[in-house]
Amino acid sequence: MPGPLALSPAQIRWVKSVTLEEGMLAYGPSDPESRVFEPGDRFFLHASEDDAYSLDDPAVGDVILLTQHAQATHLVRVVGVRSEPRPRAELRRPHGKRFPFRRECELLRMKDFEEAPLIEEAFGFDPRAQGGEVFEIAELSAFSAADTPLWLVQRRILAAFDGPSLRRERPRMTSSHRRERIVPLPRDPRR
Numbered sequence: 001m002p003g004p005l006a007l008s009p010a011q012i013r014w015v016k017s018v019t020l021e022e023g024m025l026a027y028g029p030s031d032p033e034s035r036v037f038e039p040g041d042r043f044f045l046h047a048s049e050d051d052a053y054s055l056d057d058p059a060v061g062d063v064i065l066l067t068q069h070a071q072a073t074h075l076v077r078v079v080g081v082r083s084e085p086r087p088r089a090e091l092r093r094p095h096g097k098r099f100p101f102r103r104e105c106e107l108l109r110m111k112d113f114e115e116a117p118l119i120e121e122a123f124g125f126d127p128r129a130q131g132g133e134v135f136e137i138a139e140l141s142a143f144s145a146a147d148t149p150l151w152l153v154q155r156r157i158l159a160a161f162d163g164p165s166l167r168r169e170r171p172r173m174t175s176s177h178r179r180e181r182i183v184p185l186p187r188d189p190r191r
Contacts, residue, residue: 005039005077005108009154011063012075015127016045016134019068025112026068027076041107042079046086046099051132055083055103058134063108065137065157067129071116075161080104099132109161122160124148 018026029037047055058064058078066074083103120126125146129135137143138150
């Protein structure tokens with residue numbers, strides 16, 4: 001698997017929730033709509049008719065943080081000039097009618113549910129950016145209330161993807177109130 005693609009924290013300007021009800025990782029290897037696997041893979045980010053207008057807000061080259069199930073799972077770079085209606089054949093797919101608009105993006109980073117940080121850990125606060133709209137981080141009311149500089153939020157988000165997994169390395173309290181490191185179980189090599 002190739003290494004992460006070059007990314008400056010200043011490019012991370014947007015956030016979008018992409019949660020699927022089925023509990024699968026949207027825009028991941030198990031998502032039949034996209035099949036995104038590695039950094040550099042291109043795919044179409046989808047939006048409902050109500051949220052399609054916001055899909056055009058990011059400029060080409062801007063980075064969107066995708067969230068789902070209260071976790072930060074993807075960093076994607078916008079490569080398509082504008083959003084467009086999905087082709088008729090795609091509308092017959094499981095989520096096609098629900099998300100009839102798309103914009104081409106490139107995967108930069110992805111973490112599965114076991115490794116993805118909680119949204120609050122990635123931002124340093126709860127951004128309260130839900131629904132399918134694409135939100136500019138600097139315009140979120142929660143961002144203003146947090147009183148944290150944008151550059152620091154952007155660095156935290158990138159560190160959540162490039163640093164060690166926050167979810168696996170989190171120390172826990174034992175009954176004797178001393179900290180111990182949680183050692184993750186080895187992954188099943190068949191997966």
